[in-house]
Amino acid sequence: MRKVVIQRLGGALVQVLAVTLFAWLLFFVIARFTGASPAQRIAGKTATASQVAEVARLYGLDKPYWEQYLIFLNHLIHGNFGFSYVQQRPVSAILWPATRATASLVLGAAAIWLAVAAPIGAWGGLHPRSAGDVAGRAVAILGMSIPVFWLAPMMSYFFGYQPTQGRILGLPLLPRGTTLFPIVGYVNFGQNPVEWAYHLILPWITLAIGFAAIYIRFIRTLTAEQLAEDYTRTAMAKGASTRRVLVRHVGRNVAPTVTVLLGADIATALTGVFFVETVFAIPGIGYTGLSAIQNLDYPVITGVIIVAALIAVLANTIVDLLHAALDPRLRRVGGG
């Protein structure tokens, strides 16, 4: 077990280094393509040559590249992500609340998509080709085919905007000015948990639908595979109830795989977060990253890339370790 953990953590460290190197390089790539040195970029277009040189000296931009990278890494380790010239604030002060908002969005959505997909998928695996299975699969393939950047404005329109016009799903059933769900805005959990959840319901559902669809298919396939195994047949033959077989036998074998997929999908969900956060105006890292790209706020862009990649690497690492803990076969040799 210890060997697995060390191996996995080593791999994660390499990934983090690669990500930071890439994010750091991007700054220089952007600078080269836009025809200005980083120092020139910070100092501004109207700066004189001596001012640019002064900025270069101040930020260590006159040092060799490898040394600059090490300094950059050293700053990162101390939580210093640089300074946003556009917002006139340290990048870490921008990223920290944003990361919390995004975590609220993604983790809540993950809970929803698992809660929806597990029963539908298990039912489909248990009763293949039954009416419920066919319906579940149809819903799944439809859910997979709806792009989140279309779903987000549609949800906002039909459940946020239209009720304020006195209509629900196009039918004039509500009094004008009804607020069914808030269209935009975000409330911190610490401030008011009820408002926090209320503001996040539509974004959660929006983000969860596509993943629920995929997980219905995953869980259906995995359940059907396990049910075809001899051990489940033995358990059934011994007279164990379907419920017991599903939870004690199938569940135990399906859970590790689903956990691993979940790790990868938390990272994938960060893509959907962009669109969901912009449409519902949630000040998360997607929203922050996009506005930074629009404002060409490079320290924030770099910071967002690093934070997003860190979340992805962290989610994958935690999940792999959890996988090793859930699946006894992986504990022995250096598998995984």
Place this chain on the structure above:
Amino acid sequence: MTSSMQSIELDAGQSGGRPAGMRATALRRLRRDPVALGAAGLLVILILAALVGGPLAAHLTGHAPDQQFPSALARDSQPLGLMQRTYLANGATHDPHGSLFILGSDALGRDVLVRVLYGARISLLVATSATALAVLLGITLGLLAGYFGGWIDAVVNRLTETAMAFPNLLLAVGLAVVVGPGLLNVVIIIALFTWYYPARIVRSTTIATRQMTFVAAARTVGARPRRILFVHLLPQVWGPLLVYATSIIANNIIFEAGLSYLGVGVPPPTASWGQMLSDAVTSGMYQTDITLALAPGLALVLTMLAFNLLGDGLRDALDPRGR
């Protein structure tokens, strides 16, 4: 945007090394699958819509895709709704441009129907060429990694793992900002962020096939690695890859639309579904005229549905475990 890939990855490698005659079996199975046939039919319609539908609609309505009609905006500069006609000034009864806007007009007075049909071209063109590029890259790296193993495999593996760990849309957007908008740039960027899916599939199929007797036999009679790779291993890869390609195309359609939605895709005024959606949503215009968001959105959903259903049908048909 990419996670439906994983469902196929679960099956990867299992379908390697199909027995001979599998192709005929697969075709027979596919012909008996009404859902897959329907999806294929939908795709044919879509391709026709892209190739001839756009010009045909432009000819019949008299509206070019990028042409702006001031008469297609009301006095308060609201766009036309479904099946509405242009507002003719000074009592004229005949509009030389054709007055009917079947799906209405957008905020700039352009014909939504004609633009949706032309948008299909961009979607299919970008998605298929990006997929072709990604598959080419993936086959090369996957074959090399799977066959030779050792350090090549280790390098390719680390490369795919790191590439997958990145939040790829954010990087793609960043890259797109750097290289600037353009059709070719979009294709290259999308391929750059999708090659690892085919690479993984090809790698696992190659590893599964490499150990089979016919490859050992080829090696015994003195076949060189290059011959084994191209003559013996490559043909085995197509089956799983075909299933994959449909998923990748579907994902790339979303990818392109997503980039265009964020304003870094195919540059305006070229009609693309993502751009149309973004125009409707960011201006808030879709709240007064939902057709502006529904038309390109439903086009996207139908296209995705067709590719996903066809992919499912292909996977079932190629499944060696049968049905």
